[in-house]
Amino acid sequence: MSIPRKRRSTGKVTIADVAQLAGVGTMTVSRALRTPEQVSDKLREKIEAAVHELGYMPNLAASALASASSHTIAMVVPNLAEAGCSEMFAGLQQILQPAGYQIMLAESQHRVEQEEKLLETLLASNIAAAILLSVEHSTTVRQWLKNASIPVMEMGAIRSDPIDMNIGIDxxxxxxxxxxxxxxxxxxxxxxxxxxxxxxxxxxxxxxxxxxxxxxxxxxxxxxxxxxxxxxxxxxxxxxxxxxxxxxxxxxxxxxxxxxxxxxxxxxxxxxxxxxxxxxxxxxxxxxx
Known part of the structure; x- marks a missing residue:
């Protein structure tokens, strides 16, 4: 199956894209995601495969923020107590707050699986951008962030294949x-x-x-x-x-x-x-x- 063209001007993968790839209606996809016990195992697996292939993230705040622009930037750090993390946060606050943005701070504790859980929630909250004081992520997280159509900044080290923007030392x-x-x-x-x-x-x-x-x-x-x-x-x-x-x-x-x-x-x-x-x-x- 080929990946359908994204329908919204934002470029984000939508529930309609998932429905088209899975060959079902949007209501069926919505039901499978909200109440999976109400659909057959075969259909649920088909929809889950489409969700995974497209990197679809359900927007939990869509009903409230559909017409609003987010001014929240997610910042995920390995550990706020480590050298440089608190200084980086303070520096970003000085620049972003006067511009009308707030930083939502989270700690991954150097665990890739914890970062994945955090970003699953953060990306569903209609964030405007993501700042990651880390360059090591799961394949799932990299796909989510690439499909999110938001600015993503990885900091700390240089990668040859950054998700979006990358600042760090060699x-x-x-x-x-x-x-x-x-x-x-x-x-x-x-x-x-x-x-x-x-x-x-x-x-x-x-x-x-x-x-x-x-x-x-x-x-x-x-x-x-x-x-x-x-x-x-x-x-x-x-x-x-x-x-x-x-x-x-x-x-x-x-x-x-x-x-x-x-x-x-x-x-x-x-x-x-x-x-x-x-x-x-x-x-x-x-x-x-």
């Missing part, structure tokens, strides 16, 4: 340059500490790390990716793990400044001289750095 280049700087300063046994990162960003950091280390024929295997928050306590707890596994360690790259601070505190506790015995560098240029 994590591959940044990690490469940071590692290269340590190598140029004479460090030979360098380690990399990662913690609770989105898989996409972790892979970018790892790419830059491997590129620099292998360019100088150095071992890139001193890596710990802890399933813990990237905070002070994680940095402190993981430094002993590095020293136990690689006692020759002379420099440690941490993917957040909070991790680096935690590692520094542990160095002080163990009377390890920094940077004479062990160099510690952070990533992110946050206030704690």
């Amino acid at each position: 994590n591959v280049a940044a990690m490469y340059e940071l590692t290269e700087m340590l190598i140029q300063r004479g460090y030979q046994n360098i380690g990399l500490l990662c913690a609770n990162q989105e898989q996409w960003i972790f892979q970018q950091h790892l790419h830059g790390w491997y590129k620099a280390m292998l360019r100088h024929h150095m071992s890139p295997n001193r890596v710990i990716n802890a399933a813990l928050p990237p905070n002070f306590s994680t940095g402190a707890s993981q430094l002993p793990e590095f020293l136990l596994a690689w006692p020759e360690l002379d420099a440690l790259v941490c993917v957040s400044d909070e991790l680096a601070c935690g590692a520094l505190y542990e160095c002080q506790r163990r009377r390890i001289k920094v940077p004479d015995d062990l160099a510690v560098v952070g990533f992110g240029d946050s206030d704690v750095s």
Whole structure:
């Protein structure tokens, strides 16, 4: 079956599009979505397949907002307590509020499935735009956002295939340059500490790390990716793990400044001289750095 042409000037997929693809009437689609027990299993599966193929999102606010323009922008962050999130929110508020927009803030807690649940509700609320402080999403979320016909901004890292707009740093280049700087300063046994990162960003950091280390024929295997928050306590707890596994360690790259601070505190506790015995560098240029 071919996807029908969208009927509304907004470009959003409508219930009529679903009905046409499924070969049924709009009332049947509405009934299947609202009271699925009132339609046969075969018909319901057919309608659900059409809904999935088109990425249709029922507009829960349609009756009240059909003739109104939304001035609500959804912002989904991994964790508001993490470095940069609250500052980003405050900065956006300063710009958007005078323009008449309000931000609806939600936290995904670094869970793709949680982000999907949040956006399912947010997109059904007639939002004007979506801002995502993340670049890792489920296939379903990417389809929903592409079909929503609203501005979508992904922030934090650069993707080669953004949903719409994308602002971020080149994590591959940044990690490469940071590692290269340590190598140029004479460090030979360098380690990399990662913690609770989105898989996409972790892979970018790892790419830059491997590129620099292998360019100088150095071992890139001193890596710990802890399933813990990237905070002070994680940095402190993981430094002993590095020293136990690689006692020759002379420099440690941490993917957040909070991790680096935690590692520094542990160095002080163990009377390890920094940077004479062990160099510690952070990533992110946050206030704690």
